[in-house]
Amino acid sequence: MREEHLVAVLNAVIPARGSIAAAGDLGLSHEVLHDARDGSAIDQILAVLHELPADFDSLSPDDQQPMLLEIETRQPEHFATLVNMVYTAYYSHGAVLAALSGRTGYNPGAPQPTGYVMEPFDESLLAPVKQMPPLWRQVN
Amino acid sequence: MSQHCDRVDVVVVGAGAAGAALTWRLANHGVNVVCLEQGGWVTPESIPSLTPQWERARARSHHPNPNIRKNAWDYPIDDADSAIRPLMYNAVGGSTIAWGAHFPRLRPCDFAVHSLDGVGVDWPIGYDDLAAYFEVNDAMMTVAGLAGDPGNPPRGPRPCPPLPLGAGAQRIAEAYNRLGWHWWPVDAAILTGTDPHRSPCNNCGPCDLGCPRGARSSTDITYWHQAIAAGAQLRTQSRVVKIASVPGRATGVDYLDADGNLCHQPADHVVMAGNGVGTARLLLLSADDWCPDGLANSSDQVGRNLMHHPTGMVTGVFHEDLQGYEGPFATSIVSQEFYETDSSRGFVRGFQAQTIRSDGPLGTALGGYLPRLPWGRDHHTQFDRQFGHTASITVTTEDLPNPDNRVTLSPDITDAWGVAAPKINYRVEQRCADTIAFGIERNTEVLLAAGAHEILSLPLVESAGFHLLGTARMGENAASSVVDGQCRAHDAQNLWIVDGSVFPTSGAVNPTSTIQAIALRAADCLAEQPMLIGVLDA
Numbered sequence: 001m002r003e004e005h006l007v008a009v010l011n012a013v014i015p016a017r018g019s020i021a022a023a024g025d026l027g028l029s030h031e032v033l034h035d036a037r038d039g040s041a042i043d044q045i046l047a048v049l050h051e052l053p054a055d056f057d058s059l060s061p062d063d064q065q066p067m068l069l070e071i072e073t074r075q076p077e078h079f080a081t082l083v084n085m086v087y088t089a090y091y092s093h094g095a096v097l098a099a100l101s102g103r104t105g106y107n108p109g110a111p112q113p114t115g116y117v118m119e120p121f122d123e124s125l126l127a128p129v130k131q132m133p134p135l136w137r138q139v140n
Numbered sequence: 141m142s143q144h145c146d147r148v149d150v151v152v153v154g155a156g157a158a159g160a161a162l163t164w165r166l167a168n169h170g171v172n173v174v175c176l177e178q179g180g181w182v183t184p185e186s187i188p189s190l191t192p193q194w195e196r197a198r199a200r201s202h203h204p205n206p207n208i209r210k211n212a213w214d215y216p217i218d219d220a221d222s223a224i225r226p227l228m229y230n231a232v233g234g235s236t237i238a239w240g241a242h243f244p245r246l247r248p249c250d251f252a253v254h255s256l257d258g259v260g261v262d263w264p265i266g267y268d269d270l271a272a273y274f275e276v277n278d279a280m281m282t283v284a285g286l287a288g289d290p291g292n293p294p295r296g297p298r299p300c301p302p303l304p305l306g307a308g309a310q311r312i313a314e315a316y317n318r319l320g321w322h323w324w325p326v327d328a329a330i331l332t333g334t335d336p337h338r339s340p341c342n343n344c345g346p347c348d349l350g351c352p353r354g355a356r357s358s359t360d361i362t363y364w365h366q367a368i369a370a371g372a373q374l375r376t377q378s379r380v381v382k383i384a385s386v387p388g389r390a391t392g393v394d395y396l397d398a399d400g401n402l403c404h405q406p407a408d409h410v411v412m413a414g415n416g417v418g419t420a421r422l423l424l425l426s427a428d429d430w431c432p433d434g435l436a437n438s439s440d441q442v443g444r445n446l447m448h449h450p451t452g453m454v455t456g457v458f459h460e461d462l463q464g465y466e467g468p469f470a471t472s473i474v475s476q477e478f479y480e481t482d483s484s485r486g487f488v489r490g491f492q493a494q495t496i497r498s499d500g501p502l503g504t505a506l507g508g509y510l511p512r513l514p515w516g517r518d519h520h521t522q523f524d525r526q527f528g529h530t531a532s533i534t535v536t537t538e539d540l541p542n543p544d545n546r547v548t549l550s551p552d553i554t555d556a557w558g559v560a561a562p563k564i565n566y567r568v569e570q571r572c573a574d575t576i577a578f579g580i581e582r583n584t585e586v587l588l589a590a591g592a593h594e595i596l597s598l599p600l601v602e603s604a605g606f607h608l609l610g611t612a613r614m615g616e617n618a619a620s621s622v623v624d625g626q627c628r629a630h631d632a633q634n635l636w637i638v639d640g641s642v643f644p645t646s647g648a649v650n651p652t653s654t655i656q657a658i659a660l661r662a663a664d665c666l667a668e669q670p671m672l673i674g675v676l677d678a
């Protein structure tokens with residue numbers, strides 16, 4: 001069992017950015033494990049963690065990344081499951097979405113009920129297409 | 141001992157796109173019709189786009205793949221041997237609960253691919269047989285769009301004005317104009333005008349999660365209310381496990397109600413509308429002494445010829461912030477410049493190029509329609525390059541019938557009631573792969589002309605099994621098809637199949653408009669049949 005390495009793995013998958021901590025330091029490992037146990041992904045995640053050396057946490061990011069890449073090559077499906085779960089937890093996190101909103105103006109809340117402005121369609125764009133002959137084959 | 145219901149004229153299995161349209165039409169003809177649906181109603185309040193966690197819901201509880209979603213209304217699908225993952229939704233409204241609402245029609249050439257291009261088979265019906273039904277259906281599904289497209293046969297004024305393009309599709313439209321290629325605003329089953337019971341689209345984006353405003357048409361909010369008002373009965377959480385039959389006739393259906401009680405619904409006519417996977421599954425499950433290989437399967441075609449529309453995707457990354465996550469994800473413009481056969485390309489038939497907007501933050505990271513973002517050191521840089529900055533164009537190809545692409549009954553997997561799950565064997569044929577390779581080149585040209593500085597492409601979107609077609613195909617010859625041109629089974633004259641499984645070939649466009657037109661036409665044929673109450677009791 002190397003569940004204790006999960007925080008370090010998550011940090012390597014999504015590193016820190018500005019004021020937002022890396023995925024592991026954001027506390028997402030509990031959520032990832034919980035989600036994995038809820039579905040059938042836990043064995044896949046544990047299989048990835050089992051490949052890690054005991055001193056994984058103390059390695060530098062420069063040493064961790066190639067090690068994880070190697071595991072990804074050996075266990076692509078399991079590793080993909082782990083990455084998908086980390087991405088899902090990270091991009092559902094309120095602080096991450098708020099920071100994204102600050103950078104881009106993206107609405108971090110629910111798409112509804114606000115939605116976005118409906119600009120009218122500009123039919124003049126179609127002028128050249130309207131000159132085209134029929135493009136479909138007549139069939140008897 | 142099963143519970144016995146009162147005999148009805150018609151029992152319909154499945155309340156999705158086809159089942160809803162047919163039931164509405166029959167009820168308006170005065171037919172005594174009951175529809176059995178294994179799912180329930182989806183309430184507007186439960187739609188995830190009302191919560192900030194909407195993208196998480198899409199990745200889990202509202203995933204279009206029932207194997208991931210695992211809703212109690214679903215059944216599992218054994219898809220280990222399929223190159224494309226079948227997607228669907230099981231509820232009142234069927235897969236229109238999760239659909240993108242892009243609403244093209246098959247073109248006239250799509251009904252005659254064997255005569256025109258020497259591949260596949262011809263349909264026993266043509267575009268003209270469906271033309272009037274397309275118009276009825278467009279009104280019921282409140283289609284937004286613009287008449288006058290030179291890429292398609294003329295059609296009536298669209299019930300609602302076209303959707304906004306958004307910055308990405310605007311650039312792509314201008315690029316098509318510069319290249320002199322065809323494009324047109326899509327027909328979309330989305331309310332952009334007024335309706336007393338629904339609010340118009342407000343461009344929020346994730347139509348696939350459902351529309352709390354009721355703008356995106358799904359048949360629970362279009363056809364069903366009117367069908368019920370016209371006298372149709374809809375029984376939800378009623379899972380049909382067998383079509384009962386005697387030689388040459390269906391006599392009704394056996395189903396499990398919400399409490400797991402086995403019930404029998406006798407009927408003069410049985411209509412299958414369970415989609416291209418669910419219908420084939422139930423016909424195979426309905427084997428009996430007189431039809432040991434499955435009901436309506438003397439031709440051995442039930443379950444065979446599964447078609448999906450293998451799809452490639454080309455994405456342009458732009459320097460400008462296109463805010464591509466705004467607006468209905470799947471509906472803006474479409475090009476059919478390369479739809480018809482041009483033998484100089486080295487393959488017959490063509491492709492549809494449907495412009496797709498971009499995703500929210502989680503969708504951007506996870507990919508699916510474009511490659512997943514890299515993890516590790518480059519993650520944030522790549523995220524910033526792509527998020528909101530992309531627009532994509534599909535290469536939607538025409539699948540043709542291959543008997544080895546098929547639905548059978550899984551030897552290993554069952555649903556929660558112990559009934560065999562469907563098993564899918566499916567591979568993509570070389571002609572589709574060639575079409576995708578050609579389409580990726582053409583779409584790349586367009587996106588570069590539109591100003592993209594980087595192109596990403598996927599030669600096959602694995603999770604694009606949206607369209608489930610061909611597994612009970614129509615044809616004139618009972619030895620090589622399952623139903624006739626009216627959708628009536630060759631082997632059982634009071635058994636009708638009206639969903640996408642009757643498509644002999646697939647065209648290269650989204651099929652639902654055509655599926656519903658076929659269902660409406662079948663309803664008119666069925667309503668002319670004598671209802672034989674009492675005579676047919678086995």
Ligand SMILES: Cc1cc2nc3c(=O)[nH]c(=O)nc-3n(C[C@H](O)[C@H](O)[C@H](O)COP(=O)(O)OP(=O)(O)OC[C@H]3O[C@@H](n4cnc5c(N)ncnc54)[C@H](O)[C@@H]3O)c2cc1C
Nearest residue numbers: 154156157158178234235240241242380414418639650652
């Ligand atoms: C994510 C997604 C996006 C899509 N986008 C588009 C699009 O933009 N444009 C387009 O044209 N198409 C789209 N489609 C496809 C479209 O939804 C289908 O073509 C259409 O819904 C098929 O109609 P149907 O009636 O054949 O089947 P469905 O709508 O799937 O309905 C079948 C119904 O039958 C029920 N059923 C099955 N078996 C049983 C049983 N044994 N007992 C009781 N009930 C049963 C199911 O629960 C289901 O409700 C999309 C699909 C998905 C999943």
Ligand code: SF4
Nearest residue numbers: 341342344345347351
């Ligand atoms: S984009 Fe429009 S149709 Fe789609 S869910 Fe939002 S409001 Fe509804």
